[in-house]
Amino acid sequence: MTITRDDVLNWLNECGRVITENKDYLTQLDSAIGDADHGANMDRGFKAALAKLPSVADKDIGTLFKSVGMTLVQTVGGAGGPLYGTFFMQAGTAAANKMELTVGDWAAALEAALNGVVARGKAQPGDKTMVDALTPALSALKQAVVDGADQNESLRRSASAAEQGMKDTIPLVAKKGRASYLGERSAGHQDPGATSSFLLLKAATDTWTK
């Protein structure tokens, strides 16, 4: 079982749907410890990215990812734009010329994506950022592959690790991004970027679990 280019397209579309569905939720989380724009930013970005997809729909998965990354960079702005832009562009480089992905390829793409995010944002796990959802998701995915779990199972483990990572941001005091200005007052709130990261990974699992 692999992840085909159509699967990837379906995932990206599902990302757009899920982000729109959770737009107000993400903004509400960002109101508590940020500036109340994460939902609108992500929604604007994914709408634009999906609008561009048809023009590259016959290309390889790497090209799809890069197109999404480029569009996010040019339409999201804020911290989310460069970070999610880098995420997809790095995933695109890892998936260059591929027309389908094994779960291992997906893990490699996710690793490249996460490394790009860390290189750009300099956040460590525990800083209360999207890295806190992405890092355990990647670990769980890699571990599942090592364990010989099948694709469905691997994706499920990855998404639930992301979910746990997202929830674990609640008690944290933010060290990076806008929430860090709040100091101790940032504790007790779930990080919006960790939440959007979980939503994207959960969308992958939902779309690709067959």
Added chain:
Amino acid sequence: MTITRDDVLNWLNECGRVITENKDYLTQLDSAIGDADHGANMDRGFKAALAKLPSVADKDIGTLFKSVGMTLVQTVGGAGGPLYGTFFMQAGTAAANKMELTVGDWAAALEAALNGVVARGKAQPGDKTMVDALTPALSALKQAVVDGADQNESLRRSASAAEQGMKDTIPLVAKKGRASYLGERSAGHQDPGATSSFLLLKAATDTWTK
């Protein structure tokens, strides 16, 4: 029975007390159809006028009234300042050199005061202004004197006519002052200036009824 200079001083002090007591009420009336300052304006003015009184306390009633009028003009501002200033200055001219007033003298002073207000403000009865309280108060006072009523009775009739005049402003559509900008929306509210006029005349009745 006459109104002595001390009675006049007592009245002026009572005016100050009553205005302070009703400051918020006057402002609240002025909020509905004006600019929410009538209470603060009158209070500032009477406080200043009373502070100056000791320096003229041994003078005639006309001088007392003129002192109050001058101070009101210089401290109240708005429509109330020139109108109440004129009121007291004209009353002062009518009471010039008097050390006591008969009720007839008081009627003459009130008439001069009202004429001054009308000359300055050009309001007619029914325009929803202080004139609507002062005019019936003066008529009632003059009628009582003609009827041969005693001082107490004359003052009482005057105050209750002022009260009626004040209440009668409620349904009126304002034609003068700030409330006139509201057009039909000014109906249904009691005029703040008519209210302060009633309060001053009631204070006279309360102080001078023996």
Added chain:
Amino acid sequence: MKKLINKPEDVVIEELKGIEYAHSDLVKVHYDPNFIYRADAPIKDKVAIVSGGGSGHEPMHGGFVGLGMLDAACPGAVFTSPTPDQMLEATKQVNGGKGVLHIVKNYTGDIMNFEMAADLARAEGIEVEAVVTNDDVAVQDSLYTAGRRGVGITVIAEKICGAAAEQKRSLKEVADVCRKVNGWGRSMGMALTSCTVPHAGKPTFDLPEDEMEIGIGIHGEPGRTRMKLKSADEVTALLMEPVINDLPYKAGDNVLLFVNSMGGTPLVELYIIYRKAYELATKAGLKVARNLIGPYITSLEMAGCSITLLKLDDDLTKLWDAPVKTPGLRWGV
């Protein structure tokens, strides 16, 4: 009441102190009676211009004292017109021997207090002319009422008359310019929220979350009508239509378009309003040759805006462009 003030009764005096500290290069502040005047006043052989009114409309009028605009401004208590002694002393202080123009907004209190001051000044031998501004089309005009309020055009008139006075025009000429500006200007305002007079401590009126007031003045008084909230474009049309139609502004006329914040409405919204107002003016055949956008005649922290339109001829345009150097308006110098 959420305000950065100390005691309500100290608002005006502490504000004056702040202005004195901040702008000593441009203005001086006189206390008791209170007025702000040009640091270099009196200016010989220049008509002096004095205005004033209640406080709470900042930068009007105190912020407009300086070269090319007012010679003095008299601040009353919040929303309360100043007293005659203020205008009298200010008039004496800035009189340069060529007479003094009083620019007075049409409110019963302002008119009466300025009239008393003018009488007293004339009694002391100073030539005084008073021009009353009354540009607010929200108010039904009538011989038997207080007439229209003076609002946005007052700012423009002070700027333009100030320039005319700098040119050493005579008192009559400067007063004529003022009457022309007032005659050619019209305004209309609206509010999204009430304001709170410090002394009163609570909002002057209650306005539900989904309603607005149309046809308000600048003293937190309610407007002519209350209606459901509308979009910026609809609001702009509601304000522009009576303004354009009240005066026979003709296709081809040059106009100055002034979009004003009532205090709490930020610049981003003013530009959205300006955009639509500009388009509506253009559609009516008017050429928007000059503009002013910002909080210039305010009602404390009230959210809302007003639009003023002034027909321009060559003279008014040049006077508008002339240098001005005041705390609140500054260009060309």
Added chain:
Amino acid sequence: MKKLINKPEDVVIEELKGIEYAHSDLVKVHYDPNFIYRADAPIKDKVAIVSGGGSGHEPMHGGFVGLGMLDAACPGAVFTSPTPDQMLEATKQVNGGKGVLHIVKNYTGDIMNFEMAADLARAEGIEVEAVVTNDDVAVQDSLYTAGRRGVGITVIAEKICGAAAEQKRSLKEVADVCRKVNGWGRSMGMALTSCTVPHAGKPTFDLPEDEMEIGIGIHGEPGRTRMKLKSADEVTALLMEPVINDLPYKAGDNVLLFVNSMGGTPLVELYIIYRKAYELATKAGLKVARNLIGPYITSLEMAGCSITLLKLDDDLTKLWDAPVKTPGLRWGV
């Protein structure tokens, strides 16, 4: 949400249209990517200065484009830093051959987006330097956090660097001036009310009628602490103390004192604050040689204020006094 807007998603574009209509003598507006640039750009042999950031801080930055200040400003969505393509295109548009300075407020998003743009511009052969402002003493600084926010000093830096660029100083020199201004400047802000991001439709935070936030930024984010409402004088002391103490401002130093409205606080309150801030600065032995008072770096309609102090030397003073002609700041020309 009570705002004079049409659709939330059209706020920025309609604002730009308004600016384009209003200030075509000073600036041009480029759409998609969005940026505002000097009508006479590029100016040969002058360092060009580009700034930008989320919208909702008007007049910053778009209102500061013009002679003596910025060459271009890139507006993001409300409170969202702009995207690299905006800064790249703006940089290319205004580059006069002497290099381009990016003035960037210290926010993760702004830093990353500007960095990407600078990399792309450099790849196209344009010399770019970036200076990051981070003057907000409300934020605990640390190597391991996002560091201090860039707030009020940004306005001052843009004015002063603009003047330095007009003098034809080199890119390195202009960048050095910027670093000096940032190094010598400190700010602190507070809020009486939250603001409402148009897209969010409701206030970012709830603040009871008797409380305020101290140590806020300019994006409607809550501050460091919430406390009971205090008087203007107490609030001023709360802001001034950490500002004065953070930098070793020494007795005898000349300073620029900038009292800024967060958008909803009217001028009358700013002067009351300025009065106390001036007295506190004077008491600390500082000489307030220059000032700026008004809404210059705002958070939509938030009520509140911020105070910025900048130590001045002769060079900075002259650069501050130099002519500036932009929609939002104008003098000497």
